[in-house]
Amino acid sequence: MTPLHSNQLIHESSPYLIQHARNPVEWHPWKEEVLDMARKEDKLMLVSIGYSACHWCHVMAHESFEDPEVAGFMNEHFVCIKVDREERPDVDHFFMTAVQLMGVQGGWPLNVVTLPDGQPFWGGTYFPKDQWLEVLIKITQLFRQERDKLTHHAHRLTLGIQQSSVITSEKDEIPDATSIINDALDAWSPQWDMNRGGSRGKPKFPMPVNLSFLLHLHYHHPRQAFEDFLQITLSHMSRGGIYDQIGGGFARYSVDEQWKVPHFEKMLYDNAQLIELYSHAYPVFRNEKYPDMR
Amino acid sequence: MVAGPQSLKTIREMQKKYRPDVVWAPITDESENKISLVQDRKSGERTTIYICSGGTCQLPVHTIREAEKLLTG
Helix, strand or coil, X not given: CCCCCCXXXXXXXXXXXHHCCCCXXXXXXXXXXXXXXXXXXCCEEEEEEECCCCHHHHHHHHHHXXXXXXXXXXXXXXXXXXXXXXXXXXHHHHHHHHXXXXXXXXXXXXXXXXXXXXXXXXXXCCCCHHHHHHHHHHHHHHHXXXXXXXXXXXXXXXXXXXXXXXXXXXXXXXXXXXXXXXHHHHHHHHHECCCCCCECCCCECCCHHHHHHHHHHHHHCCCHHHHHHHHHHHHHHHHCCCECCCCCCECCEECCCCCCCEECCCCHHHHHHHHHHHHHHHHHHCCCCHHHCC | CEECCCHHHXXXXXXXXXXXXXXXXXXXXXXXXXCHHHCCCCCCCCCEECCEECCEECCCECCHHHHHHHHHX
């Protein structure tokens, strides 16, 4: 590899893909001709999905994708594809569904291996270098020695993905809204941390959709427990390190259970919803800190 | 829906309360012809508030206090 080495991503416009353009891994963008290439060369495809603000995507890139040994193995045995989920949410959604059907915890970076025809059969998120190499070696052995089994497994997964995208109602009658709301509360409220807010344990995510739902429910059916949980959560979050006390905005989550240590990236979709949540909660609770939460 | 030159100001005032089930829409000269619910409701000189639900509107009122009554009533 010369210092000026670049792969196919150098021609792309996505900042995330360009960040990987100098990797020794021969990344390709998600394109029809690349999928054809895997089929023709009868090679496994490795689809690696992330986005530019994703912390662990960069850690994995630095540890594994910039490493000549790992890159050499990946190039020899796989057609490697990088996907920016902000550019291709459809591709991301397809592979995330696949990984969830495999019973694996989803997240980013999302790394999926498919057969040469594009059917996924293995997936995972971040791996340290040694584990990543070990996984890839095992997969290539399986592909060589037990290809029939892999094909069968991949076929069943593909069927599962197709079925999961068809929304079917098991019953004809419209479900009762009250029982849906009560079921949701029964499942969620035992996890409430009434001392620090949010869900018990760590990491702590702000979960604006859940809190907005509770605020709305409290408007129609006021309960002291709803008010307490909302106020505890909103005020602890506003005082914690998850909120950037200097620059403004909320980090994606806090790594501890006190909202203290923020995890780096600030997501626009979280912050947009949190501004709405605090704006709606202000006239209800009149906490003078809420209008500053932006 | 709120018509009249003070419509935006009135909406901002009404939005100071949390009302998750209400969507506010100002009626302006431009919107008059576009939204079917407000087709015959002109944006006059006076602030006029229409509280609508399920595709029908109640009789218009002209003050925030009257509108509040309709919303809570």
